[in-house]
Amino acid sequence: MSKQAFLIDIDGVLYVGDSPVPGAADAISDLKKKGYNIRFLSNTTRKSRKTIVARLTGMGFDIGPGEIFTPAVAAISFIKKAGISGVHLLTTGDVDKEFAEAGIYSCSDGVDAVIVGDAGDNFSYERMNGAFRFLLEGAGLIALEKDRYWMAGDGMMLSAGPFVSALEYATGKTAAIMGKPSKTFFELALDSMGVGASDTAMVGDDIMTDIGGSISCGIDGILVRTGKFRPETLQAAEVKPTAVIRSVAHLETIL
Amino acid sequence: MSKQAFLIDIDGVLYVGDSPVPGAADAISDLKKKGYNIRFLSNTTRKSRKTIVARLTGMGFDIGPGEIFTPAVAAISFIKKAGISGVHLLTTGDVDKEFAEAGIYSCSDGVDAVIVGDAGDNFSYERMNGAFRFLLEGAGLIALEKDRYWMAGDGMMLSAGPFVSALEYATGKTAAIMGKPSKTFFELALDSMGVGASDTAMVGDDIMTDIGGSISCGIDGILVRTGKFRPETLQAAEVKPTAVIRSVAHLETIL
Structure with a gap:
């Protein structure tokens, strides 16, 4: 898989409950060092990016507010364009x-x-x-x-x-x-990085909103076996992920 | 038109705003004296029958709580049957x-x-x-x-x-x-009188909820030219009333 950019879901992919996914912080740092464009996605509509960043920082992630993408950020972009x-x-x-x-x-x-x-x-x-x-x-x-x-x-x-x-x-x-799994959300997230759908992969734990949503926009969908992942949900789903990996810490293995 | 019973809308038919429709109180008394079964319908979901009766009495109508039919009365009947x-x-x-x-x-x-x-x-x-x-x-x-x-x-x-x-x-x-224009409402109102649809006519000022609703239940629909009646709404409507009269005071002219 050859990509320039990633959309990475936050809850269930970077952390589960109050615990960071083992190896996730290092994997993210490595991706950023290698020059990949990344937006970290959250569907929360109650928190600002600064609040989200504060939580991630507390878990050892080196992620800035400009890398977070939420429905509010999408809405701001949407209303400015309109x-x-x-x-x-x-x-x-x-x-x-x-x-x-x-x-x-x-x-x-x-x-x-x-x-x-x-x-x-x-x-x-x-x-x-x-x-x-x-x-x-x-x-x-x-x-x-x-x-x-x-x-x-x-x-x-x-x-x-x-x-x-x-x-x-x-x-x-x-x-x-504005939020997942709307096309608007994924498209505005790509816009914010200035990349195309085919150059980007989505990493998420939800087969429907993350994987189904991204694939319907032409973005490859990589399912992680953390967070809300359940083998039976994957088996039953009509949507087929582009790839399935153990956790975001193993993303490098398929690049 | 030969009927045994009437469903008569209250707001816009018996009164408009705070004023009784001229001749309505006498017309209702006459119908009751002649032995017609009547239920007076209101779609209000904020008032008990006693409160509705108090208002009608203040306007000169001789109507008792047992003759009023509201969504709450329909709901009581519905849940008891269920x-x-x-x-x-x-x-x-x-x-x-x-x-x-x-x-x-x-x-x-x-x-x-x-x-x-x-x-x-x-x-x-x-x-x-x-x-x-x-x-x-x-x-x-x-x-x-x-x-x-x-x-x-x-x-x-x-x-x-x-x-x-x-x-x-x-x-x-x-x-x-439970309320108009649901079939449940009209059917439970008929049930409360023990009469069939073909023996009953609905008198209302709303071409859609009153006339359309009753006709779809097999109840003749008589439109009055009071309350929310508008000639252009009648002309534009797909529903055709069984009859159109000047006001409920003129109901007798078509019996």
Whole structure:
């Protein structure tokens, strides 16, 4: 496999739970020394790149904010390309800092786009109704992700998807989805490196969103046997990875 | 037209805004004296029948709670037929009193069905997530209505539909819809009178939900030129009413 660039999923590939994958930090350093372009992907819509980097640094990874690619980063690129200036954010966590650093602040006047992330408790009736009214007045709908739910310590939690779906139902509009497995996400990640799909491989632990998503964009998909990898899921999947490796630490063996 | 029973929409047919339709109260009294079975229909999911009756009485109508049919009344009938005992209510207003009078109280243990109405500010993330978890544990989803929005004094407000849609998206379940224009609603209203579709006519001001809904159940649909009636909407509609009358006060002219 001859590639110039990699898209590497973070959660389940660089670390699992609170533990870095053995050898991953060294493998990443080696790839960077050899001049490969890399974007580290996360579908989180609650954290800024700085927060993600702080966690990775604490685990021994030498990765900078400019190498992280999230739905918020994709959204910033998307709205700049579309010439959108007024956005209203329905999000939580410090993802608003990501937008602020790009000069984008949540507003309630002249709203061209409503951006919905996993907003948790901010998904109040009042906030949802406010977003709905902006959409009625002509704003576009941008979803940082459209996941159904996620597993918290005490049980399942609704993610952004159901609330995006609610706003779609109310308005008849279809959200532009920024996160994995949308094509927009992979394409904007390639754009940010200035490389083409055929020169790039995706490394991920999720056969559907990582491997299926990248392959549908013409990007080779390398599945790792860490994180959420399960042999039975691989066997049952219609999607076939370009390669399967033990962990990201073994990526060099197929280059 | 020879009928034994009528389904008569309340809002826009008996009154418009805060004013009773001229002659409506007398026309209703006459129909009742002549022995017609009548159910007065409202799609409200925020009010009990007693509250609706109080308003109608204040406008001069002689109508009792037992003659009112709402999505909550339909839901009570629906869950009793289905043998469902444990329900969780995601509603607002005094509609919970309607359920309480039928011996149904919102619970958080042993939930067989989640019932969602237009819950307004109760559509918090916490309440939505609670409903989601009951559904994951096997509860069915019952929607009192699936309207998109309604017009309040200060602008458009999200109705139950978007939040029902959110829970459907999150769980992959399809809600059983109780309100107009669902077949369930019309059929349970007929059941409550013990009459058949062909013996009944619906009187309404909405060409789609009232007339389209009833005709699709085999119930003749009589459109009134009051409330939300607009000549251009009638002309553009694919649904053709069985008859069009000036107002409910003129119903007798076609019997």
